Amino acid sequence: MALNNMQLPLDLAGLKEMARVNRLDTARMFMAAGNGHFGSCYSCTEIITTLYFGLMRVDAARPEWPDRDRFVMGKGHAAPTVYSALIRRGFMPEGWMDEYETAVGVKLMTHPSRRYQPGIDTSQGSLGHGLSIGVGMALAAKLQKRDYNTYVLMGDGETNEGSVWEAAASAAKFELGNLTAIIDCNRLSVDGATDEVMPMEPFPDKWRAFGWDVIRLDGHDLPALLDAMTPRRDGQPRPPRMIIADTVKGRGVSFMENVRGWHADTITATQYALVKRELEVTL
Amino acid sequence: MKPLDPGLAAEIEALRRGYGEKAIRLQYGESMLALATEFPDFVVLTADLMYATGMDRFGAEFPDRLINLGIAEQNMTGVAAGLALSGTLPVVCGYAAFTTLRAVEQAKVDAAYNEVKVILTGQSAGLSYGVGGPTHQTFEDVAIMRAIPNMVVLVPSDAAEVDACLRAAITWEGRSPIYIRLGRGPEYTHSRAGKAFEIGKAVRLREGSDVAIIANGAMVAEALMAADALNRHGIAAGVLNLSTVKPLDTGAIMAIVKGVSAVVVIEEHSVIGGLGSAVLEALAEVRHAPVRRIGIADWFPPIGPTRELRKALGLSAEGIVANVLDMLGHAESGRAVAE
Numbered sequence: 001m002a003l004n005n006m007q008l009p010l011d012l013a014g015l016k017e018m019a020r021v022n023r024l025d026t027a028r029m030f031m032a033a034g035n036g037h038f039g040s041c042y043s044c045t046e047i048i049t050t051l052y053f054g055l056m057r058v059d060a061a062r063p064e065w066p067d068r069d070r071f072v073m074g075k076g077h078a079a080p081t082v083y084s085a086l087i088r089r090g091f092m093p094e095g096w097m098d099e100y101e102t103a104v105g106v107k108l109m110t111h112p113s114r115r116y117q118p119g120i121d122t123s124q125g126s127l128g129h130g131l132s133i134g135v136g137m138a139l140a141a142k143l144q145k146r147d148y149n150t151y152v153l154m155g156d157g158e159t160n161e162g163s164v165w166e167a168a169a170s171a172a173k174f175e176l177g178n179l180t181a182i183i184d185c186n187r188l189s190v191d192g193a194t195d196e197v198m199p200m201e202p203f204p205d206k207w208r209a210f211g212w213d214v215i216r217l218d219g220h221d222l223p224a225l226l227d228a229m230t231p232r233r234d235g236q237p238r239p240p241r242m243i244i245a246d247t248v249k250g251r252g253v254s255f256m257e258n259v260r261g262w263h264a265d266t267i268t269a270t271q272y273a274l275v276k277r278e279l280e281v282t283l
Numbered sequence: 284m285k286p287l288d289p290g291l292a293a294e295i296e297a298l299r300r301g302y303g304e305k306a307i308r309l310q311y312g313e314s315m316l317a318l319a320t321e322f323p324d325f326v327v328l329t330a331d332l333m334y335a336t337g338m339d340r341f342g343a344e345f346p347d348r349l350i351n352l353g354i355a356e357q358n359m360t361g362v363a364a365g366l367a368l369s370g371t372l373p374v375v376c377g378y379a380a381f382t383t384l385r386a387v388e389q390a391k392v393d394a395a396y397n398e399v400k401v402i403l404t405g406q407s408a409g410l411s412y413g414v415g416g417p418t419h420q421t422f423e424d425v426a427i428m429r430a431i432p433n434m435v436v437l438v439p440s441d442a443a444e445v446d447a448c449l450r451a452a453i454t455w456e457g458r459s460p461i462y463i464r465l466g467r468g469p470e471y472t473h474s475r476a477g478k479a480f481e482i483g484k485a486v487r488l489r490e491g492s493d494v495a496i497i498a499n500g501a502m503v504a505e506a507l508m509a510a511d512a513l514n515r516h517g518i519a520a521g522v523l524n525l526s527t528v529k530p531l532d533t534g535a536i537m538a539i540v541k542g543v544s545a546v547v548v549i550e551e552h553s554v555i556g557g558l559g560s561a562v563l564e565a566l567a568e569v570r571h572a573p574v575r576r577i578g579i580a581d582w583f584p585p586i587g588p589t590r591e592l593r594k595a596l597g598l599s600a601e602g603i604v605a606n607v608l609d610m611l612g613h614a615e616s617g618r619a620v621a622e
Contacts, residue, residue, distance in 0.1 A: 066370060114368075114397055122368055123396050126388060132358045133393055136365015136373075139350065143326065143371055163389075166358035173353075 002060070002090035003053075010053040015222050018088065019049040023252050023279050025084035025097060029108065031272045033101035037110070039262040040078045043186035043219065043247035044153060050225040051151055052085035057231070060090035063118040069148050069231065070121045070137045074130025075155035075184060076111040077264070082120070083108050091119030128161025130154060131181060135171050138179040138240075147233040152181045157189030160198045165210070172211025175237035180229055181212075183242070184219060186249035190263050203244045212242040219245025253278050284609045287601050291512065295600045298508045302471040305442035308406060311465060312337030314446040315374070319345050322453055325372040325402075326350055330359050336376050336406050360386035363401045364393035372400060372453070378412075379405025379464055383424040387431075394460035395433040401460040402452050409500060409551030410584065411466035413592040417583040426556025428462040429529050435461040435482060436529040438550075438558070440503035441472045444526060447480035455482060464500065468589060471504035483527050485535035491519035494607050495539040495546045495572075499525045499558055501593075502549045502577075508600035513607060520607065528558055533565045540566065545610040546574040547603055551593065554578040575606050 003010075010018060022045050030036030052058070056069040073082055080100070086092050092107070099106040107116045111125030122133050134152035141148050158164065171179055183203060191197050200206070204214045217224040228243050249263070250256030253275050267275075287295075315327065319341060326348045333342050333351060342349040352359040356377060363373035375382060382405040383390070394401040408421045428436050435457070439448040445465060452461045461482075473488070488503070489496075489510045498506040503524045510520035523539045525532065540546050546566075550558040559576030566574060577597055584596060593599055597606070 070369070122364070123392065126392050128357075129361050129389060129393055132361025132389070133365035133368065135358070136362035136367075137369045138365075139362065140366045140369030140371045143347075143366075144369075163355075163357040163361065166352075166355035167361065170352055170355070170358055170362065174350075 002088055004090065005059060008053060009055065012222055015049055015054055018053050019045050020279055021088065022049055022081055022084045024276065025087065026080040027272060027275045029080045029083065029097050029100035030267055032098050035264065035266040036080065037077045037264040038253070038256050039186070039188065039249040039259070040075060040155070040264070041081045042251045042253065042256065043249045044078055044184045045081055045251065046220045046222055046225060047153060047182055047184065047245060048081040048085050050222060050229065052089060054226050055229055055231060056151070057148065058089065058119070060119070063091060067146055067148050070134070070150040072122055072130040072134045072150065072152040073112050073124050074152050075127065075158055076124035079110065079112040082112060083117070086117070086119040092117060127155070127158040128163040131164050131167035131171070134179055134181065135167050135174070135176065138171070138176040139174055141178050142174070145235070147235060148178070149231040149233065150179050151229070152179070154181060154183050155189070156183055156185045156187065156194050156200065157197065159183065159200050168207065168210040168212065171240040176240045177232050177236055177238035179240040181240065181242050182229070183244050184247050185244055186247045188249045188258070188260055188263060192260055207242040211239055213239045214242045214244060216244040216246065219247035220251060284605055287605045291604065292601055294515065295508055295512050295604065298511055299600065302473065302504060304469040304471050306469045307411070307442060307445055307466040308337040308468070310442035310445050311406065312340055314449045316341050316344065318449060318453055319348065325374055325453060326366065327374050327376050328352060328359050328363050329376045330354050330356050330381065332377050338376055356381045356385040357389055360389035361393050364389065364397055364399055367394070367399035367401050368397060372402070374402040374404060376404055377406070378419065379408035379421040379424045380419055383421070383427055383462065387427055390428070390434070390460060391431045395431050398433060398458045399460065400455070400458060402463065403460060404463045404465060406465045407467040408464045409466065410589055410592050410598070411468060411501070413587050413589040416586045420584060422553040422579045423556070424464060425528055425552050425558065426560070429556065429561065433459045434529065435459050436464070437461060437482065437527055438464045438499040439480070439526050440500055440524055441470055441474055443472060443474045443476040443478065444480060446476065447478055448526070451480040451482055466501055470501045473504045473507055483530045483532060485527065485532040486524045487521065487535065487539065488524055489520060489522035491521035492542055493518050493544055494520040495523065495543045496520055496603060497523045497525050497536065497539065497546065497548045497558070497562055498550065499528065500551050502551055502598060505598070505600040506549060506603060509603035509607070512600065512604055518607065518611070525558060528561055531561050531565060536562055536565050537569065540571055543572050545607060546572050547577060547606055548574060549577040549598065549603055551598055552578050553581065555581060573610060575610060577602055577606060
């Protein structure tokens with residue numbers, strides 16, 4: 001069931017419930033496909049839920065509305081969290097979830113596609129592209145004197161890509177106060193602990209040195225996320241905003257939390273039943 | 284293949300002296316400046332190559348519309364896509380080598396897959412910065428960009444066509460990125476200023492029933508010199524300016540090769556994957572005369588001043604004529620017709 005614009009933004013209790021719905025929707029899609037990026041999705045559930053149901057100005061009736069806030073899913077493999085949000089906001093039909101990755105020509109797949117999915121502001125999938133696109137969108141707002149905000153979500157592993165740092169420098173140069181980037185700092189990438197695969201910490205020092213305003217918070221703390229990501233619509237030139245969100249990969253499902261293998265894995269009907277049961281009681 | 288008869292070579296040189304020339308970089312800067320006044324909404328993105336690409340006057344007159352991203356082409360291309368996704372037309376202004384190769388994945392994913400019009404201009408392509416060596420010589424760009432779905436690939440042939448091509452790209456209403464391959468220094472002019480450029484349409488510049496010469500970029504003027512020299516000796520050579528490599532004007536290719544005894548395709552690009560390949564892909568579907576591709580062989584070419592280097596590699600009117608005579612069975616290239 002989709003919410004209409006009058007029911008938004010959701011209050012804290014509503015956001016909490018929507019985060020639960022989001023995790024269940026994601027599992028539903030992965031069950032349809034038989035596998036999915038559980039860990040990567042569940043670490044950013046609260047971030048996506050806060051943006052789409054607490055902060056962002058979007059309208060399902062006008063997916064291409066020039067004044068809408070933009071969202072860029074840099075870590076494209078966590079797209080199902082965004083699919084759920086867009087479905088629950090009425091951009092896409094609920095039935096698409098059950099077709100996820102099931103056949104040639106279905107609308108929903110591992111990575112977000114502007115080509116097939118209304119409400120997706122840019123196709124993503126290759127890591128390290130998102131922040132540059134976000135810089136372009138934020139620059140366009142300045143050039144066109146529009147007050148929309150642009151949000152870019154990156155993985156902590158994604159910041160290994162050099163292009164991220166090219167984009168970081170440019171966002172500061174152009175004083176894009178209308179741009180907010182979030183790093184989903186779940187400390188695991190495909191091959192293991194991000195600190196072992198390629199150490200990137202300390203993130204706050206690095207981003208501050210690149211000229212950004214930096215906040216570090218618990219990425220599952222809804223009030224903190226609401227406060228830190230509030231849109232800035234005054235058009236003032238100021239440093240772009242970086243939210244370092246400490247998260248738990250696989251958050252919400254006990255056997256997935258902090259387990260490397262659940263970055264992406266297959267799921268059985270028995271496991272799916274367990275996921276559903278846990279999500280009903282733990283969150 | 285025998286070297287060209289000296290008398291014939293002298294004739295070609297005399298034809299060459301009849302051509303005017305204009306630097307592509309100079310034309311680019313002038314055209315962009317004029318277009319900026321006429322079309323107030325596009326912006327230019329550069330990676331610290333404003334001066335090097337002739338855009339300094341643009342930068343001085345439209346400082347708010349020249350976005351300098353520093354030496355970071357991947358970010359530049361992503362930013363361009365982000366601008367286009369939000370309704371601002373970006374013209375990326377750089378060297379072909381970096382615009383296409385350094386940021387190729389951004390061109391594919393962010394621009395082409397997203398179905399947004401981003402104009403990617405690449406100067407100093409081919410051997411036009413020959414002394415720069417293989418890092419700056421660019422002979423893979425057409426092959427790479429042509430392989431990306433939804434990418435338009437344009438290779439204008441002289442200053443006037445560069446001007447017309449930029450205008451055509453800016454006013455085009457499609458939803459594809461457009462790669463425009465450009466030279467750098469002076470190139471011979473053969474086309475009339477103010478003539479319209481139609482994306483996707485090849486232009487027949489000479490009629491001839493014996494031989495078909497298909498060219499683009501700076502090689503078009505060389506093709507015209509070659510055709511005119513051959514015509515003087517009774518070999519009727521047609522010339523097709525195939526300035527749009529993608530989408531390919533197969534109709535114009537089929538028309539010019541019809542009935543000829545030999546086809547030469549010449550381009551300042553690798554013989555792998557460029558214009559020659561595109562033409563052969565089209566011709567493979569039909570019966571056709573033998574085709575010879577003149578281009579850069581599968582190697583890193585030597586370093587040298589552009590025109591000398593092109594000539595040394597056969598990328599010249601002389602190279603075309605020698606190949607045509609060889610293909611037509613003249614034992615000693617040029618002797619038979621020169622006498």
